Amino acid sequence: MSRPDPVFPFFLDHPARVTSDRLELLTALVNGPRFDPMFRGDLLVVPPDHPVYRWQCRVGGCERPGQHHVELCFQQDREWAEARASGGNQAEFLEAATRRQHAGWSRFPA
Numbered sequence: 001m002s003r004p005d006p007v008f009p010f011f012l013d014h015p016a017r018v019t020s021d022r023l024e025l026l027t028a029l030v031n032g033p034r035f036d037p038m039f040r041g042d043l044l045v046v047p048p049d050h051p052v053y054r055w056q057c058r059v060g061g062c063e064r065p066g067q068h069h070v071e072l073c074f075q076q077d078r079e080w081a082e083a084r085a086s087g088g089n090q091a092e093f094l095e096a097a098t099r100r101q102h103a104g105w106s107r108f109p110a
Contacts, residue, residue: 038050048063048065054066054071057071057072057073057076057100058071058072058076058094059072059073059076059094059097059099059100060094060095060099061099062076062097062099062100063099063100063101063102064076064100064101064102073100075100076097076100079093079097079098080093080097
């Protein structure tokens, strides 16, 4: 058995307005100044170095996608594990790491 919608009684007087009111509200929010323009188009294109949704490896110049838990590509993550085990620090590793070319499917569209 489903629970009744707590907001529905407010719309009983004007049931036809529910959809249009929600659409108007959503449109106003999307067009507002705080809404990220990246989400306004028909196709969402997230830049590889986006400050929140970053998907590219953190090594400068490395074009491969990073893994979500470490933000390094698979190969850089393995190399960082070896460097960390031998006493290296991450800043030095990121500076000295080998830059890798992109995987074929991860090319950022122009």
